[in-house]
Amino acid sequence: SQQGEEDPQALSIQEGENATMNCSYKTSINNLQWYRQNSGRGLVHLILIRSNEREKHSGRLRVTLDTSKKSSSLLITASRAADTASYFCATHLGNAGKSTFGDGTTLTVKP
């Protein structure tokens, strides 16, 4: 079973609005990553936040991490139609090779 759970499963917004996606996980982590996946394609790494960080920014992306609540959020500001994709969180522990992915949030941005 997957560790991460994204919420909501699907989100539809108008271009220019902000989109917020949440991720909850169950066990201790060293870092948490967010990825984007366009339909039928591979995943693209967006941002990584380490367990000792609370917030991180990259362009129009803002990620927060609350290790006490075992949750993270991804905020996309001023959304564009090109942001339409599925977004996945993935947790990583120690020097383990694997990450554990959630089932994703499907974001639709209407022009």
Add this chain to the structure above:
Amino acid sequence: DTGVSQNPRHKITKRGQNVTFRCDPISEHNRLYWYRQTLGQGPEFLTYFQNEAQLEKSRLLSDRFSAERPKGSFSTLEIQRTEQGDSAMYLCASSLMFQWNGYTFGSGTRLTVV
């Protein structure tokens, strides 16, 4: 180096046939991973290599699945006696071992077993 390359992009095979997929990672990356993704789900870990050594295999990886990474460069994933339940997107990713900063994924191989 243009990223992680996977071949073929699509594969349709009859149940019971064997299939092999190839992944060429980013040349500087010493770790290579295989994930499987079914429709509407997130990627599930299958196995990973550090250089040529296979360090971990998921319990999802039945004995019909085998992966190799000879000489620590490209990797192959073979599925023997395919079943309809094997239909999925098979994703390859690579990363550095140290200063780990997430995966670089390939575009995947879409397998359809008919």
